[in-house]
Amino acid sequence: MVILDMAVRVDPAIRVLTLDTGRLPEQTYRMIESVRERYGIVVETVSPDGGEVERMMAEHGPNLFYRDIASRMLCCQIRKVRPLERKLREFQAYLVGLRRDQNETRATLEQIDYDAVPVKVAPLAEWTSAQVEAYTRDNDVPVHPLYAAGYSSIGCEPCTRAIAAGEEERAGRWWWEEGADKECGLHFTPDGRAQRKVDVMLEEVLAGGRG
């Protein structure tokens, strides 16, 4: 939200995207309404391919993410990664809100990733959570209602929960997994073995659509 607030001041016509995975909490839709009203902007919704979701759910069930890490990553591929990749073909560069202090995976995050296609810019890479809070307070930026309920990172409803004091920012994501990166493949690629297993499952889901 900090980036959105800054960007709209620079260019009110900037394009704003949100990923609607189909599993978001109701509070997120209320947040989108708040953003639309506050800034008077269009929020473009990026949705997964309906056929891919149907085939994944037929093959693996609606709550496959609880089964194992590969199944969870398959769900993230279908509901997040693939739709965003499709949408980003329209852009030469995009801004993301990632910060290095969010978790270990993000510790070496580059502010501008020129190798990414399109170029990925993380203006807040060096910001701390305290700086984000201060900017939000000082500029009266809309705040997602779940932060008041103890959430520190908000994603899909079944995969996110509030955290306890002292836990790292993304500890509430996929809380049932042990020893796994708290990432979904949107910004960081899983290790080779996990990626290969996900690739095979994904191929099967996509092949089901051609049969």
Ligand code: SF4
């Ligand atoms: S966060 Fe959970 S529900 Fe959302 S896409 Fe990933 S696995 Fe699926």
